[in-house]
Amino acid sequence: MTIDQNINVVRQEFESFPDWEDRYMHIIALGKGLAPYNEVHLTDEFKVKGCQSQVWLHAAIVGGRVRFEAESDALIVKGLITILLRLFNDRTPKEILEAPSDLVARLGFEQHLSQSRANGVASVLKQVKLYALAYSMVRA
Amino acid sequence: MTIDQNINVVRQEFESFPDWEDRYMHIIALGKGLAPYNEVHLTDEFKVKGCQSQVWLHAAIVGGRVRFEAESDALIVKGLITILLRLFNDRTPKEILEAPSDLVARLGFEQHLSQSRANGVASVLKQVKLYALAYSMVRA
């Protein structure tokens, strides 16, 4: 699946919960399932700026594809990050950089999440793209 | 006539001009007739603070009574000062200090003059009283 196709899947998943409670139950469940983060990377260097809660994001390049690892102290944030990483994990830098810039809106986050949550996701997304940019230059 | 009686006279005079134009014509005529001011006293020392136009006020004590002398570069202000001096010239410091504190209002100035004019008159009045206070202490 392309990132674009994936976006639609996520959006539909989101919209299958018309009730805020179910929606958040889903996000929280995802958050609880976020893959463990390597404690070595719990440093300021990997902290994402612009989030209300603490978020760490680490990336490595494996076989030409970017492998992300993330952590947060807030469960809902972890859930949202899980969704983001589902979109971006194991993609090439090029694919990531070409992802639509209005992604947060297209995911339905702006509509279905509180503003500060949507802003937090946007900050993580920015960092995701910065990693991709860095790796694309390393390889160029 | 006491100052109090004089106030009523001034007020009645004022109120005999229901038209603003006649009232100001009267004030301007008074201003033109203000006694000449001794140029020697045209200094910062005798300048009254808090007036929009420049006002100088000088006082001397003659036979236990305060003799005022005033100047301004604005004609309407000169007219208003003429009225004030009519009330206070050649009074004893005690009489001046006992003049009612709401004098500007009782003269009808607040009602019949623009606010900034009334404020200017209040500033001159304050200075008049400061002179009286000074002379009352010298004599005490």
Place this chain on the structure above:
Amino acid sequence: MSDVGAIVKPTFDAMKLKAEFPILARTVHGNVPLVYLDNAATSQKPRAVIDAITKYYECSNANVHRGGHALGAEATALYEDARSIVASFIGAQPNEIIFTRGTTESINLVAASWSSMMGETLKGCTIVVTEMEHHANIVPWQMACEKTGAVLKVIRVHDDGTLDMEHARELINDTTAFVSVVHVSNTLGVENDVRTICALARSVGALSLVDGAQSIVHHAINVTSLGCDFFVFSGHKLYAPTGIGVLFGRANVLESLPPYQGGGSMILDVTFERTTYNDVPVRFEAGTPNMEGAVGLAAAIRWFTALDLEALRVHEAELSERLLRDLNTIDGMRVFGPQTLHAGIASFVIDGMHAHDLGTLLDEQGVAIRTGHHCTMPLMKRFGVTSTARASIAAYTTHDDLDVLSAALLRSVRLLR
């Protein structure tokens, strides 16, 4: 009141009061009714204040202090009346009241003007604040220290959120030049004994400032009995418009201070060789002031003081107590600050849950609380947290609001567990 002879506790009709605040009737997230419990951040505005703003622009707007015409005189009178109303509200004289943008600017003005006057003489002197200060009462003093070589000293906070008065007595000593303390903590709701602290400051010849941003709404303030040299607050937390605040300074202290900003009104005479400054308070009000803000603040104080304040205090105390009680029924709840009266502010965390997660879920249910560090990062550090959830009440808060909060909290906790 109907039963002659019955003991009547003052009652306060918060429901009725609420109807005076148009915004409180709105909904969020579609059609969820709003329950606004973020009053320590900013208060909502009653119809009376909104109308006063409209009236100002519809009837009396003109530049002040520049005289000349009828409209200007009217605007000036309104502006100066506002100063008098503020003065009598806190037991001061009109010439002791300076209009600023808010608490933050008031403190910056004092810190900058006073430290520039003192200059190098402050080297080695101390400026004393507390561990529970808002950033607005920390950063300006750090800047002053950097400029002058003064040293910042910090009064410790006990585990229960009260101030360590022993430590205060120790820190406020002969080396102390200034003491600046918060009256009611915006994070803990705890009220400090600022009267004692100001007396300590005075006894060692130091100046004192009380940050009244929170206390102005919940306590009757008299600056003379507090014994402070400066008292500061923001209009927007007192049902008044944004962009207006107050700096009270004792007349003779203000007179000794050099100006802060330069411009129109604050001068007597300007030449390129030498400029002389005007008297207090206009010396500290350079440029066109926020006339509308001052008029709106006056309207807010008029509206507020017309309430049955005695009944209001009882109502607020009742709600505060109830709020704490409700919170404490929740498993894993940790409320910061003393368990007694909280001036309508309760900060808390729940075991294993992030405050932001709670805030997000409450928001979905229409309940607006604040989550974060509340601009008191050092206090967060003191208690070993990065953020708390904070609910804070106002005169228009009802028991129904707290019912909604309780139910919404339980629901959120259930989701997060």
Place this chain on the structure above:
Amino acid sequence: MSDVGAIVKPTFDAMKLKAEFPILARTVHGNVPLVYLDNAATSQKPRAVIDAITKYYECSNANVHRGGHALGAEATALYEDARSIVASFIGAQPNEIIFTRGTTESINLVAASWSSMMGETLKGCTIVVTEMEHHANIVPWQMACEKTGAVLKVIRVHDDGTLDMEHARELINDTTAFVSVVHVSNTLGVENDVRTICALARSVGALSLVDGAQSIVHHAINVTSLGCDFFVFSGHKLYAPTGIGVLFGRANVLESLPPYQGGGSMILDVTFERTTYNDVPVRFEAGTPNMEGAVGLAAAIRWFTALDLEALRVHEAELSERLLRDLNTIDGMRVFGPQTLHAGIASFVIDGMHAHDLGTLLDEQGVAIRTGHHCTMPLMKRFGVTSTARASIAAYTTHDDLDVLSAALLRSVRLLR
């Protein structure tokens, strides 16, 4: 527009526009209709702006930038939208816009922050202003000079009120560190060639600030084509509320400047040991900002830019010309500044009459003009007067207004002669 093929001059219906300003329908001194010609001091507010304020408080008021709930997000979005609207109004980027109280605070912020950064390195350097500056663009620089040892240099004004550009070229040289000039003089109405002056500044490596307090209303502004590093103006002269103003600073220049006031929002991290500051622009917006003011300013700009600005410029030029013509018919009239276009501002004195006397008598006839030094004392001295009378127009000024002014002036002159 009805005659096909006819040459159509844009027409502007000032009468209709006037109806949008409630205050302009009022009377003074009993029942004398108000003719407001003190627009250079402050402008009146259209219904659209008053309504935007009401709507803000009725619907969206909350503290900004502290996130958490729906209302806060809404208020933050409105506040940041306002920043974008201001930015595009003057051809800047949103992160180059700082909200202040007004022109005066904007200049003070720049002068204080920049001079504290430069410190002793400014000793012997020059700061260049002009003889026609408003006190707001003099006193802050005098303060900066006093702190740093820099020297203030003053570009002369010709007898006709235009700037001596030869002198400008002479003064702006290798020793120059900053050039701060007014775009349109509030006393003379003359427009300075700030583009050339900013280019001169840049050519010697000096920073430049343009005081746009008056030009923002009468000229289209593009900060990039002006070539300035800073551009400042007040909302209240642009049909917006009081208490809000703008500081534009070029992004990389702003980024180099240390903060001005300390407090909430402007920090990243606060500890008692070390505080780190946030990015531009919030680094310069400590504390709760004037949210209502920003929203009101956005509404004013939206309202203003929806006017037929081309037609408005023609209308204003016509009125300006007519105003000068009318004044010049009066015996003993002396109008200051060039006899060409005056950006709607005319300053004058009449032989043997004090400006205040004229002002008083005009006021009795409902005509509000300004009399005094207009916060430009050095310019008054330059022209050998202590005060002038100043009439200034706005978009809502009509030919009828000028008819009333003319008649009232003649009547006043008759009384005073």
